[in-house]
Amino acid sequence: MLKLDNVSKTYKTGDKALHNVCLEVSAGQVVGLIGPSGAGKSTLIRCINRLVEPTQGSITLGSTDLTKLNRRDLRQARRRIGMIFQEYALVERLTVMENVLSGRLGYVPTWRSWFRKFSPEDIALAHSLLDNVGLADHYNKRADALSGGQRQRVGIARALEQNPELLLVDEPTASLDPKTSRQIMRLIRAACQERNLPAIINIHDVMLAQQFSDRIIGLRAGKVVFDGSPEALSDEVLTTIYGDEDWTQLRADATPTQNEATAVLDLAEGV
Amino acid sequence: MPEQSLTQTYPTRWKRPPVLLTNPLWRRVIAVGALVYLVLAIQTVEVDWQRVYLGLERGWRFVQGFLVPDFTTRWNDIYYGLIESLTMTLTSTVAGVLISIPIGIGAARNLAPAPVYLACRSIITLSRSFQEIIIAILLVAMFGFGPFAGFLTLTFASIGFLSKLLAEEIEDCDHSQIEAIRATGASWWQVVNYAVQPQVMPRLVGLSLYRMDINFRESAVIGIVGAGGIGATLNTAIDRYEYDSAGAILIIIIAIVLVVEYSSSYIRRWFQ
Amino acid sequence: MIHASSNEQPLWQHHSAKQTLLRWLGWFWLVAITVVSWQVMNENTIWAFVSDAPEQAVDIGSRMFPPAWGYISNLWEPLWDTINIATLGTLLGIIFAIPVAFLAATNTTPSTRFVRPVALLVIVASRSINSLIWALLLVAIIGPGLLAGIVAIGLRSIGFIAKLLYEAIEEIDESQVEAVRATGASGVQVIDYAIVPQILPAFWGISVFRWDINIRESTILGLVGAGGLGIQLNASLSTLAWNQVAMIFVVILGTVVISEWVSARVREAVL
Incomplete structure (x- = not known):
């Protein structure tokens, strides 16, 4: 489905963000990408849709080599890749509907998008996605009138509006409270399962990563240092990824609050 | 999820809700009003196309004059005009700052008693209401032609500009610092000196330099009504159709504005 | 110490x-x-004239009062012209300032090496030269009349509007741009969906602010023959009809106060 072969990235400043990364993601697989700050998680995700240009290596989605595309073909390829951002990255002063419909921009000629003339199918899809994420009545509100959790739901709807073949998710819960974080992760997970959609989720919260992914990739200083199932993520592995820390203690601290959060969440899920 | 069922269960039409004017009647009235105004306004512009056509040739000569400027033929006039402009700019900025400081303090609500506040505010309003050119006309009539009238004009205009912004800056001052100094039993002068001055000083320097920039640009204009400076030279050059000299003057003005802008950002950094 | x-x-x-x-x-x-x-x-200043000034002031003052109230019937048409010069000139300035601003902003310019310096030069040239000087030139080139005034105001406005606008463009939130680009949107669509919504309030504020300034400036453009109230002012000045001059000042003051009020209201509504 998605194949990264020997991908490296060196920034103009000389910082080497990625070292010969090789990995393969199969259809429907949700991959949690963890690692300390500055390990290259964001860079890796952005290399795939070339918001950051990789310096070396090849990235293949289906049968297209993304690194070889010219500008026009790259735009066509980006339509197939949905992306969900840290801090939502909604266009704050546009309505929720415009934000969701902007997922179709790659398919719509410029003059139509200028007059906000989208096809009936696009609009119906946007309404259904907003309904799915629980924001059916908010479509005419301005994005900056929503709460953080609501904004990230719009972000999810925007990515799914593209009908993507692959989902890239960059720190989706970075500025959300624990309860909302879990709701958001659950939504992303459900969306992937429903569509058999592969996803790479770059996330700093190890517990969330373990709970919501099929597979964990650990990145440290631009290199893949762990690739395996969430269960295989032992304290030793965490130490190789993050360095020394008392992981048992941390987990013990995290567990009770997590349970509490889950309990509240299960009640709130229907809302 | 087949597409067909989506279009049946969910709305397929969406129009962006209006952002500014939510009342559709008002929207229509304003749109029609704007259109009518535009048509009427454009109709008042009577263009003598033949004259414009003739002018194109002159315009081209001006562009050429701008590209190949002539600094030498009128160098004496340019030199004197420039000296007048520059001396006018400096002296009027200095005088303007000196007068603006007491007026600005007087126009700050947190420092001045009500009668002083009102008096200073009216001076500011008076100075800001009129164009520099109009003030220059009056002052030239009173003081005679030459840079002295220009100096007075620019000083007068600087007072309104600087006092207003200075007063606003003082009003925005951190109140707790003023209170702290006042609590030590300091006199009004000491409050101004110890609590207010350190807070507004960098801003005052920045504003003065900005005003100097404006004064220079204005000094190039008020010469047109007889208040001295490079404007008079420019006016003569254009009247005589000496576009290459005019181009030279404009290039000098642009260059000096650039120099003032760059050096002021440098001086401002030095003061902070 | x-x-x-x-x-x-x-x-x-x-x-x-x-x-x-x-x-x-x-x-x-x-x-x-x-x-x-x-x-x-003051080398050439004749101090006798300066010491004479108070008497001159009293003299002119006494001739100005009372203003020639009846003269207002001659002023309606020039006033209408003045407003048209300011409004059409502002529109002209806006039309040219928008592309210049996009070419000058570091994050939207096609080339920082070649295009941006040219755009900045246009801005500086337009800003350094007062609209009265532009008018002086244009009257000499295309002849006296409203057109010269409109073009003069327009030329001066380009630099002002473009400078403030390009600063606003440089301050936008880049993550919103990145998000829209990631959907596969074209360059124009990115401007339409991610940049324009962010700078629109600033744009309206700047334009109305400049219109307010232009009303003031266009009152005097007639002094050099570019139409509007200034033509009447010039005529009254040359015949030393100070009471008519006073009347013109009253009209100018009234117009300036009203335009300032309008611009403050509009800016309030937009922001």
Whole structure:
């Protein structure tokens, strides 16, 4: 489905963000990408849709080599890749509907998008996605009138509006409270399962990563240092990824609050 | 999820809700009003196309004059005009700052008693209401032609500009610092000196330099009504159709504005 | 005052003393240059005229009052012209300022090396030259009349609007741009969906602010033949009809006050 072969990235400043990364993601697989700050998680995700240009290596989605595309073909390829951002990255002063419909921009000629003339199918899809994420009545509100959790739901709807073949998710819960974080992760997970959609989720919260992914990739200083199932993520592995820390203690601290959060969440899920 | 069922269960039409004017009647009235105004306004512009056509040739000569400027033929006039402009700019900025400081303090609500506040505010309003050119006309009539009238004009205009912004800056001052100094039993002068001055000083320097920039640009204009400076030279050059000299003057003005802008950002950094 | 007890104190004192000296030198030079400038400037000033000024002021003042109220019937048409010069000139300025601003902003310019310096030069040239000088030139080139005034106002407005607008463009939130680009949107669509919504309030504020300034400037453009109230002013001045001049001042003042009020209201509504 998605194949990264020997991908490296060196920034103009000389910082080497990625070292010969090789990995393969199969259809429907949700991959949690963890690692300390500055390990290259964001860079890796952005290399795939070339918001950051990789310096070396090849990235293949289906049968297209993304690194070889010219500008026009790259735009066509980006339509197939949905992306969900840290801090939502909604266009704050546009309505929720415009934000969701902007997922179709790659398919719509410029003059139509200028007059906000989208096809009936696009609009119906946007309404259904907003309904799915629980924001059916908010479509005419301005994005900056929503709460953080609501904004990230719009972000999810925007990515799914593209009908993507692959989902890239960059720190989706970075500025959300624990309860909302879990709701958001659950939504992303459900969306992937429903569509058999592969996803790479770059996330700093190890517990969330373990709970919501099929597979964990650990990145440290631009290199893949762990690739395996969430269960295989032992304290030793965490130490190789993050360095020394008392992981048992941390987990013990995290567990009770997590349970509490889950309990509240299960009640709130229907809302 | 087949597409067909989506279009049946969910709305397929969406129009962006209006952002500014939510009342559709008002929207229509304003749109029609704007259109009518535009048509009427454009109709008042009577263009003598033949004259414009003739002018194109002159315009081209001006562009050429701008590209190949002539600094030498009128160098004496340019030199004197420039000296007048520059001396006018400096002296009027200095005088303007000196007068603006007491007026600005007087126009700050947190420092001045009500009668002083009102008096200073009216001076500011008076100075800001009129164009520099109009003030220059009056002052030239009173003081005679030459840079002295220009100096007075620019000083007068600087007072309104600087006092207003200075007063606003003082009003925005951190109140707790003023209170702290006042609590030590300091006199009004000491409050101004110890609590207010350190807070507004960098801003005052920045504003003065900005005003100097404006004064220079204005000094190039008020010469047109007889208040001295490079404007008079420019006016003569254009009247005589000496576009290459005019181009030279404009290039000098642009260059000096650039120099003032760059050096002021440098001086401002030095003061902070 | 402070006698050094540690080693660092005298060092700091020394530095401060040097800085104080520099500062005093700076002030000294400022005073010296100002005094010299004053003398150079007033070499040809005839002080008899200056000492005569109060009498002149009283004389002119007495001729101005009462203003020639009846003269207002001659002023309606020039006033209408003045407003048209300001409004059409502002529109003209806006039309050219928008592309210049996009070419000058570091994040939207096609080339920082070649295009941006040209755009910045256009901005500086337009800003350095007062609209009255533009009018002077244009009257000489295309003849007296409203057109010269409109073009003069337009040329001066380009630099003002473009400068403030490109600063606003440089301050936008890049993550919103990235998000829209990631959907596969074209360049124009990115501007339409991610940049324009962010700068629109600033744009309206700047335009209305400039329109307000242009109303003031267009009242005097007629002095050099570019139409509007200034033509009447010039005529009354040359016949020394001070009571008519006073009436024109009253009209100008009224127009300026109203335009300032309008622009403040519009800016309030937009922001």
